[in-house]
Amino acid sequence: MNDKKRQRKLSDFDLSQTKRALPDSRLRPIVISLDSDDDENDGTENCPGDVKVEVTPVTTPCSPAEHQETLKQRPNANYRTKIDPEEIADTAGVAGSSSDVFTTKAVTNEESIPDPDVVVIEQKSVFVDVTASKQTLVSETLAAKVEHQEILCPLCGLVLTHMELHIRDQHCDSCAGTDKLDTRRSKKPLPPLPDVKKIHFSCYSIVVDGFNYANDPSVTQYFLSHFHADHYIGLKKSWCQGTVYCSKITAELLVYKLRLSRERLVILEIGKTVNISDRVTVTCFDANHCPGAVVFLFQEFDSAGVVIERVLHTGDFRSNDELINSINEFTQNAVIHRVYLDTTYMYPSFHFPMQKSVLDVTSRFAEQINTIGMQKLFKDRQTSILSFIANPLTRCHRYRYVFLVGTYTIGKEKVAVALAERLGTKIFLPKNTPKHRIIQTYEETFPTHLITHDVTKSCVHIVPLRTLSSKEGMQRYFKPISHLYEDMVAFYPTGWTFKNGGKFARLYETLEEKIEHTKWLLNYEEIDTMNEGTLFRQYNRSSRFQVFRVPYSEHSSFKDLSNFCVKMTWQEIIPTVNLHDPYMVSQMKQWFLAWKRAQEQITL
Structure with a gap:
C-alpha cells in the first residue's frame, strides 16, 4: 500500500457502487478493529480513530441465512471487536441514514440469536448491524510488510525496536544514569563496595556515588555528584554510614525527597576549596549536567604542603571548553594523576550538536x-x-x-x-x-x-x-x-x-586509526x-x-570526551560506565591511549 495515500474513512465507501462492481460470490463480511494504538500504517486501511478494517474470509456465497448456519456450526467464531460508540455514531451521521449504513441495537443477552437478515458485530455493549439484504461493505486489504530498522540501546546493546518510545528512553536513561531507579534496598545482603566507587589516598579512602553497598568501617566520607537515582540509590532517612558531601541544590533535594538529616550533609560551593582531612582538599566545578551536578577535584598534599596527587571525578557531565579551562586554570595545567571519567557515550558513532x-x-x-x-x-x-x-x-x-x-x-x-x-x-x-x-x-x-x-x-x-x-x-x-x-x-x-547518517559507523579497530580519527574529529565542526x-x-x-x-x-558526546581528554593533562583514566562488557572495556582503554598519543602529536 502506498504510504502517502490518504487513509480512507468508512464514509469514503459508496456501498451501492461497491455492490454493483463486484459479483455476489466476492462479497465478504468484515471485522472492524480498534485493537492497535500504533500510529504507523501497518498495511491495513485505517478508519477514524485508528480503526483497522480487516478482511475475515467467509465461505461464499455469504447470504445472511448461510452466515447464521455457519455460526451454529462454529460456535467459537465471532465478529466481536473493539469499537468506540462515538466513532460509530459519527460515521453513521456522515455516511447517511441508519437504514443505509449502520444502525445500533441494544442487546441484553449475548446468547440471543440476531435477526436472520442482520450480521452483528459486537464491542462490549455496542453492536454494529450491517443489513446484508440492503448493503454489504467490501474491503480487500493488501498485506504490506513494514520493515523497521533495529534500534539498539547505545550502552548495553539491547534491542529496543518493538518498545514504545517512552519505554526506550526509560531503559537507555537508566543505563546512562538519568532516570528514576528503584531505590529500595533488597533483602539480600548488600554487595561490597567496588573499586571504581572508592578513591584511595595515602592515608585513607573516600567513596563517590556509592551508597547501595555494604558498610565499610574504613570509610566515613561519601560524595554525591548529583541528584539522579542511579547515583544516590541506597540513601534514605535511616542511612547512617557517614557524612555526605554535595552541592547546595543536591543537599536540598536529599532533604526534601529522601528526608535525609541535614546533620549528615556538608555543602560544597562551586570553585571553593574545602579541607576534608589534614592533607586532602576538594574543589567543585559545574558539571553542566542537571542542576546541582558537580565535578570533584581532590588534591592530596605532603607534610610540606606540596601537591603529591590530583584526582578528578567527573560524575555525569557534559564537557565543554569552559569546564576544561576552569580546571586547567585552577591546577595551572598541572598533571591530573587519575581521572574517573563519565564514559556513557564512549562510542565513536554517537555525536550530537553542542x-x-x-x-x-x-x-x-x-x-x-x-x-x-x-x-x-x-x-x-x-x-x-x-x-x-x-x-x-x-x-x-x-x-x-x-x-x-x-x-x-x-x-x-x-x-x-x-x-x-x-x-x-x-x-x-x-x-x-x-x-x-x-x-x-x-x-x-x-x-x-x-x-x-x-x-x-x-x-x-x-x-x-x-x-x-x-x-x-x-x-x-x-x-x-x-x-x-x-x-x-x-x-x-x-x-x-x-x-x-552512518558517517561515524566505523569502529577504528587499530590504534593508528583511532589516533587519526581523533585528530580529524577535533577539527570537524x-x-x-x-x-x-x-x-x-x-x-x-x-x-x-x-x-x-x-x-x-x-552527557558528553564522543567528541566531547575526545576534546576533554586531549586538552587535559592526565596520567590515568578510569571509566565509570560500560564496565559490563569486556570488549567495550578493552576498546575504551585503546581510545584512552589514542587520546594520549594524539595529545602528544598535537602539542608537538
Missing part, C-alpha cells in the same frame, strides 16, 4: 511555528473538519500554540528556558505540585521571574516525559486548557537516539551545529499533536 546550537535552533523553530503557523510552515493543505467547526472560536484563544517541554524529575529544563526567552513568555508550572516543589530547590538557576503559576501568562509548559509518550496522555493534558490555546506542540529532549532539517523531517501530517525529538543531551 547544547547552545540545539537550544538556538529549537527555540527559533518554535518561533517560526508560533509566527507562521503549523500548516503554512509545513505547507500542509489537509484540514480537519473539526477546524471548520472550531474556526469561529479561534478568536477566544489567548495563544496560538502551547509548547510542552518534557523533562526528568530534575534535568532538561534549559530547553524550556530557551523557548520561553525566544517567545517572550514565561514557563508555566502548577503551584504546589511535586515538580514545583523540586524546582523550588534550584529556582535561582532560572532567569528572574521566568516561572509562573498562572497558565494565562505562559505558552511554554514543563511536563514529565511520560506525558509525551502517548496520544492519550497529550490529549488529557490539552483538554483542560484547550480554551486558551488553539493547538499544542511538544519537544522531547534526548541525546541517545541522535544519528549522523559540522557535527557541533544542529541542522534545522532534523526537526522539519519529523513533522507528521496524520498526528493530532506534533512531538519533535530534540538532540539535547546532558
